[in-house]
Amino acid sequence: MKGLLTSLxxxxxxxxxxxxxxxxxxxxxxxxxxxxxxxxxxxxFSSLYGEKGFKRLWKEGRVFHxxxxxxxxxxxxSAIAAIYSGTTPSMNGIISKRWMDAATLRPVNSTDDTAxxxxxxxxxxxxxxxxTSTIADELKIATQGKGLVYAIAPNCDAAIFAAGHAGxxxxxxxxxxxxxxxxxxxxxxxxxxxxxxxxxxxxxxxAGMTWEPVFPRGMYTFLPDWRDMLFKxxxxxxxxxxxxxxxxxxxxxxxxxxxxxxxxxxxxxxxxDITDLLALTYYAGxxxxxxxQECAMEIQDTYVRLDRSIANLLDVLDKKVGLQNVxxxxxxxxxxxxxxxxxxxxxxxxxxxxxxxxxxLLNMYLMATYGEGKYVETHHNQQIYxxxxxxxxxxxxxxxxxxxxxxxxxxFSGVNEAYSANxxxxxSWTPEIYKIRNGYHRKRSxxxxxxxxxxxxxxxxxxxxxxxxxxxxxxxxxxxxxxxVKPAVIQTPVTIDHIAPTLAHFMRIRAPNACTSAPITGLx
Numbered sequence: 412m413k414g415l416l417t418s419l420x421x422x423x424x425x426x427x428x429x430x431x432x433x434x435x436x437x438x439x440x441x442x443x444x445x446x447x448x449x450x451x452x453x454x455x456f457s458s459l460y461g462e463k464g465f466k467r468l469w470k471e472g473r474v475f476h477x478x479x480x481x482x483x484x485x486x487x488x489s490a491i492a493a494i495y496s497g498t499t500p501s502m503n504g505i506i507s508k509r510w511m512d513a514a515t516l517r518p519v520n521s522t523d524d525t526a527x528x529x530x531x532x533x534x535x536x537x538x539x540x541x542x543t544s545t546i547a548d549e550l551k552i553a554t555q556g557k558g559l560v561y562a563i564a565p566n567c568d569a570a571i572f573a574a575g576h577a578g579x580x581x582x583x584x585x586x587x588x589x590x591x592x593x594x595x596x597x598x599x600x601x602x603x604x605x606x607x608x609x610x611x612x613x614x615x616x617x618a619g620m621t622w623e624p625v626f627p628r629g630m631y632t633f634l635p636d637w638r639d640m641l642f643k644x645x646x647x648x649x650x651x652x653x654x655x656x657x658x659x660x661x662x663x664x665x666x667x668x669x670x671x672x673x674x675x676x677x678x679x680x681x682x683x684d685i686t687d688l689l690a691l692t693y694y695a696g697x698x699x700x701x702x703x704q705e706c707a708m709e710i711q712d713t714y715v716r717l718d719r720s721i722a723n724l725l726d727v728l729d730k731k732v733g734l735q736n737v738x739x740x741x742x743x744x745x746x747x748x749x750x751x752x753x754x755x756x757x758x759x760x761x762x763x764x765x766x767x768x769x770x771x772l773l774n775m776y777l778m779a780t781y782g783e784g785k786y787v788e789t790h791h792n793q794q795i796y797x798x799x800x801x802x803x804x805x806x807x808x809x810x811x812x813x814x815x816x817x818x819x820x821x822x823f824s825g826v827n828e829a830y831s832a833n834x835x836x837x838x839s840w841t842p843e844i845y846k847i848r849n850g851y852h853r854k855r856s857x858x859x860x861x862x863x864x865x866x867x868x869x870x871x872x873x874x875x876x877x878x879x880x881x882x883x884x885x886x887x888x889x890x891x892x893x894x895x896v897k898p899a900v901i902q903t904p905v906t907i908d909h910i911a912p913t914l915a916h917f918m919r920i921r922a923p924n925a926c927t928s929a930p931i932t933g934l935x
């Protein structure tokens with residue numbers, strides 16, 4: 412009787428499972444990463460929006476107010492790599508846009524690869540420094556190469572890390588010519604992208620482009636304590652930097668949309684039952700990378716134009732593919748450009764930190780302790796690289812040198828904490844070390860990582876931009892919309908590493924090979 416009951420329950424269970432028809436995988440997955448998008452700005456400027464952009468996302472999407480990155484030192488390159496790989500720089504290797512190559516003692520770009528030529532650019536780039544698979548790669552494997560993958564972004568790193576190792580194409584704007592560029596790594600440059608470059612690219616139109624506020628001055632009532640002067644920018648006025656200024660303006664988002672529409676019109680993406688991926692990146696940072704204090708009205712107008720770009724994108728997707736067939740996710744890169752130093756008027760503690768001087772004094776200390784030699788090989792981006800060959804020659808213990816160096820660095824004004832590689836990799840867990848450890852790669856990061864106090868300015872003595880340190884949390888949204896997603900607004904924080912496995916769940920494919928997070932449940 413007991414065996415019969417068990418068998419009956421088993422039959423009923425499997426019959427119930429068969430009766431539940433699983434929803435089909437989406438025809439098209441669209442990833443929209445908005446560089447430097449902030450939830451607080453998005454909400455603060457909401458009275459300026461129409462009904463078809465952000466407000467539509469809020470009404471029809473599953474909105475997570477706070478999407479957090481689980482590693483420190485987030486920038487555009489490391490953010491995009493983390494989103495699509497579902498893991499942190501400690502695994503995927505993309506610790507930042509640029510890092511120091513310990514072998515050559517030269518900074519390298521995260522996308523550099525001289526084995527591949529460029530289309531419409533002299534850049535030689537590829538995703539070969541990305542050490543793990545991405546959601547795009549897994550889609551290609553699952554569909555035996557039939558699923559199409561295109562990535563379109565204002566900047567090279569965003570396009571390449573979104574397209575992954577196996578994509579069909581990555582496209583970014585050449586900052587010198589305004590043409591859409593690509594790399595031979597992905598094979599031939601698509602005819603429709605070449606046709607767009609030859610007939611409609613932004614270099615044909617930029618002379619007539621002027622950026623002025625969409626609305627009258629009185630409607631921009633936010634950030635009132637900062638500059639609120641009316642502005643008028645003609646990109647062509649600065650002939651040497653006109654395309655760089657265009658790329659760091661909201662106008663670039665419409666250009667991304669234009670090439671995306673070309674792909675939807677002239678390629679077969681989203682046209683069959685095999686899932687395809689279209690990865691887009693917008694820009695929502697400050698104009699020409701100025702501080703918010705310098706362009707308060709510009710940032711408000713940027714969000715107004717961003718709202719319209721999103722509305723246009725949703726309209727195109729609905730017409731070409733049907734939003735019921737599209738799974739869209741929208742998120743941010745989770746960082747902002749450096750701000751201006753706080754005015755001394757308010758007596759907020761601050762100072763200037765010079766990494767050059769810090770590295771030189773550390774070398775003098777090690778010479779005094781262990782004898783003549785160049786112990787500090789080089790430094791870059793708050794990291795110091797020690798001379799391992801010299802330490803081996805002198806038969807010195809690397810762990811001991813790292814520890815003594817960290818203790819010495821802690822004495823400097825402006826240093827909050829100094830972490831040795833050994834402490835990060837093998838030391839005890841703390842919340843602060845957890846995030847720094849996740850952003851640290853043992854073969855690409857330095858022997859010492861310096862955490863500078865908030866409010867202090869890191870002075871770049873080699874002619875680059877100075878950076879004001881802020882540890883304050885930047886709220887970033889994560890929104891899913893379209894393909895069977897039920898609308899809701901969620902205040903509970905979620906981490907970025909959940910995006911890739913959630914997409915994999917919808918697409919019915921494997922998650923990327925270094926992604927250990929579970930999918931977000933209850934979306935449909």
